[in-house]
Amino acid sequence: MTTDRGGRIALESAAPPSIEAAGLCWTYAGRSRPAIEGLTFRLEPGRVLLVLGPSGSGKSTVARALAGLVPHVLPGTWKGSLRVGELDVAGTPARLLGERIGLVFQDPDSQLVMSRVDDEVAFGLENRASPREAMQARVPVALAQVGLSGFERRGTMTLSGGEKQRLAIADLLAAGPGLLVLDEPTANLDPAAMHATFEQIAALARVRRHTIVLIEHRLEAALPLADDVLLLDDSGRQLAFAPADAVGPEAVGLLERNGAWVPRAWQGVEAGRTNETGAVETRRTTEAGPLLLEAAHIRIAYPADESGTHLAIDGVSIAVRAGERIALVGPNGAGKSSLLFAMTGLLRPDAGTVRLRALPRDDEAGEPMRDPARLRAGEIAARIGLVFQDPELGFVARTARDEVSAGARAMDRGRGRDAHDDHGADGVLAHFGLGHLATENPFRLSQGEQRRLSLAALALRPPAILLLDEPTFGLDRRGTEAVLRLLDDLRAAGQAQILATHDPRLLPACERVVALDAGRIVFDGSPDAFLAAPPYRPAAPWRDGVALAITSGTAAVAGAAGSR
Amino acid sequence: MSVLPAPLQPVRPAFLTRVTPVARLVAGMAWLVASIVTLDPIVPVRLILAAVVALVLWSGLPLRRIPGRLAPLGLAILSLTAFSILLSSSNGDRSVAAVITLGPARITGPAIAAGLAVGLRVGVIALSTLLVFGPSDPTRMADSLVQQWHFPDRFAYGTLAALRVAPFMAGDWGTIGAARRLRGLQPRGPAARLRETGGRLLAMLVAAIRRAERLALAMDARGFDGGIRRTHFRELRTTWRDWLTIVVALAVAAAALALPR
Numbered sequence: 001m002t003t004d005r006g007g008r009i010a011l012e013s014a015a016p017p018s019i020e021a022a023g024l025c026w027t028y029a030g031r032s033r034p035a036i037e038g039l040t041f042r043l044e045p046g047r048v049l050l051v052l053g054p055s056g057s058g059k060s061t062v063a064r065a066l067a068g069l070v071p072h073v074l075p076g077t078w079k080g081s082l083r084v085g086e087l088d089v090a091g092t093p094a095r096l097l098g099e100r101i102g103l104v105f106q107d108p109d110s111q112l113v114m115s116r117v118d119d120e121v122a123f124g125l126e127n128r129a130s131p132r133e134a135m136q137a138r139v140p141v142a143l144a145q146v147g148l149s150g151f152e153r154r155g156t157m158t159l160s161g162g163e164k165q166r167l168a169i170a171d172l173l174a175a176g177p178g179l180l181v182l183d184e185p186t187a188n189l190d191p192a193a194m195h196a197t198f199e200q201i202a203a204l205a206r207v208r209r210h211t212i213v214l215i216e217h218r219l220e221a222a223l224p225l226a227d228d229v230l231l232l233d234d235s236g237r238q239l240a241f242a243p244a245d246a247v248g249p250e251a252v253g254l255l256e257r258n259g260a261w262v263p264r265a266w267q268g269v270e271a272g273r274t275n276e277t278g279a280v281e282t283r284r285t286t287e288a289g290p291l292l293l294e295a296a297h298i299r300i301a302y303p304a305d306e307s308g309t310h311l312a313i314d315g316v317s318i319a320v321r322a323g324e325r326i327a328l329v330g331p332n333g334a335g336k337s338s339l340l341f342a343m344t345g346l347l348r349p350d351a352g353t354v355r356l357r358a359l360p361r362d363d364e365a366g367e368p369m370r371d372p373a374r375l376r377a378g379e380i381a382a383r384i385g386l387v388f389q390d391p392e393l394g395f396v397a398r399t400a401r402d403e404v405s406a407g408a409r410a411m412d413r414g415r416g417r418d419a420h421d422d423h424g425a426d427g428v429l430a431h432f433g434l435g436h437l438a439t440e441n442p443f444r445l446s447q448g449e450q451r452r453l454s455l456a457a458l459a460l461r462p463p464a465i466l467l468l469d470e471p472t473f474g475l476d477r478r479g480t481e482a483v484l485r486l487l488d489d490l491r492a493a494g495q496a497q498i499l500a501t502h503d504p505r506l507l508p509a510c511e512r513v514v515a516l517d518a519g520r521i522v523f524d525g526s527p528d529a530f531l532a533a534p535p536y537r538p539a540a541p542w543r544d545g546v547a548l549a550i551t552s553g554t555a556a557v558a559g560a561a562g563s564r
Numbered sequence: 565m566s567v568l569p570a571p572l573q574p575v576r577p578a579f580l581t582r583v584t585p586v587a588r589l590v591a592g593m594a595w596l597v598a599s600i601v602t603l604d605p606i607v608p609v610r611l612i613l614a615a616v617v618a619l620v621l622w623s624g625l626p627l628r629r630i631p632g633r634l635a636p637l638g639l640a641i642l643s644l645t646a647f648s649i650l651l652s653s654s655n656g657d658r659s660v661a662a663v664i665t666l667g668p669a670r671i672t673g674p675a676i677a678a679g680l681a682v683g684l685r686v687g688v689i690a691l692s693t694l695l696v697f698g699p700s701d702p703t704r705m706a707d708s709l710v711q712q713w714h715f716p717d718r719f720a721y722g723t724l725a726a727l728r729v730a731p732f733m734a735g736d737w738g739t740i741g742a743a744r745r746l747r748g749l750q751p752r753g754p755a756a757r758l759r760e761t762g763g764r765l766l767a768m769l770v771a772a773i774r775r776a777e778r779l780a781l782a783m784d785a786r787g788f789d790g791g792i793r794r795t796h797f798r799e800l801r802t803t804w805r806d807w808l809t810i811v812v813a814l815a816v817a818a819a820a821l822a823l824p825r
Contacts, residue, residue, distance in 0.1 A: 073784045114724075124786035346745065
């Protein structure tokens, strides 16, 4: 072990390698089109490469290729060459590559292998037959480097999302690779955890002891760290490879047209862009409609806590009116999911009440407020809907068309309608841009398509209140805009929408922000007031995350269309 | 949303937490065998008493939480015992006097004994499982199987990784059920209910497989199964504690069987 300039003990690692790709092309088995095509670039040792591109542009495939998972673990066809230092990836066993290259994935829950923190850090070392004494020396140092000293005996599942990702980075540091590949390491994290993870990456980038490849949507945080940028288009072809400081107006335009997120401060580059946001304001419901949902003094204990003293929700009251769009924000574990489930009546609060009702028509006073837990399934579906973070968990049918008509069919059962009536499902699919996929199995769609289908499934009989858990998770700018545009449509009829989200970029598209912390409401007001003084410590990540904001789906789409 | 309670973990250092998992496994197996080789209910009663003593004195587990955790199983044991008594073939033996007679139904002494034996055996299994697996986390069991019994890494750590996915599957199962109910799908009749459960299972399996694929990829990326002999961060060695545990467990099992009934 050596000591770095700051006097801290640092782990020895392999020398940072260069990366050289020449005509690199990879096609997954069973796919007709390559995931990445014709990548040709050379990254010098010790530099930080930022890989940018829209969903489906093969960014993750680049990461997998660098780690040797492609072509050594996953089946497919490889063309061209990729060299990491002196190693030719295609011709080197995955085990040897693994000693030089470390990979951090997006989802913290499916990359931690062991149940205790120290075992987890040692896992990669054990696989490489490290002597026990070396492991005992390296594990604490690796943990110290990511700020997790003293966490050795903690269970990995008890860590927060941000701690999990820093642990994943510690796993890599312990193994001492020269090349670190980080595949959207902050995608699952709340703004504060994201900020801490970026600080960690920045600290690694500063010491220049590793070559780093970073795949990241959050351009405003990632670009300052990058030395070079690799830009891919939506079919995996290389659009550009250039030094990061050369990202000028043309590059920004290129990014925007390719659906990548671009900080708002840069958007003025494309003429007239920001002015058009005004048009959307008129689509907002100006006055609050009738009351649709009222939750009063809800308390919910954690299910795993047998003593019942640790509360996921601790005395929350909230009223929701027709036509409102509310952003429900808070750090991981603040109780957002528990609150959403309680609103549907599927999770009975330990104390407090939830009452809701269908959307009243113009000419009537509306039905009385009712307890959702006492409603029949058909009655619930008309009143409240929930779109999950993972749309796959909500699919009920074998084809996209059936998925759209399933809810309507269930509700119309026994009302004398023809069972074979598709209820206009094809029209809905076309509207959601899924017309060509009507007979496709929902599980086989792309992430963005699945998200749109999960909304389309609620479009025929839209519920009065729509709850969405991380509705834009994993979507690029284009996908996010598409979802917001569809939400605008659904809301036009008076639907109330609650978006539980980590993404501050969505806040300007809502009229109201409800912020949770440790099971209590710590803020309820306008997005502007929230962003002016976020009720969290540190506040800066929440405030600054919005730098990338899009004002509304409609406006941004109009802008993007105009820029083509 | 997790529906699984947190696993029981030792809250204080204790004798059994320092015994290697495979030694506890051998001890548990001895009791299991002893409880099933005879139909006499007194043998499982003795083993249950011994298990309770071991849990209280040497397991390090939080004692107050154990009854709550075993309650569902206790109910299952009660109903199993009741059915075993009611359905025992000894009830039909007219040469034995009935202890209870209810109209045409009669329950004999041997039927009660056999039914109790069945229920009590399950009790022995439950308590020994707690003694075998409770005092250390599953990782130690995998370490122990690999280091002391030379189980293949792939099997031991692969199973361990699969165990980590299990709580997520339970969560997914609940989420999928919630999604279906909120979509207004409420199956009526047994056929529709069966179809519904099938669809729910399929969705859960798809999610589980995707998760397992991601985890497998992460393990591969860190050099698991790279074809070289792994080393071990935490060394487990057989000590006098292991031998003592096995000898005492065997002695208790033998005594439970051999003592006058």
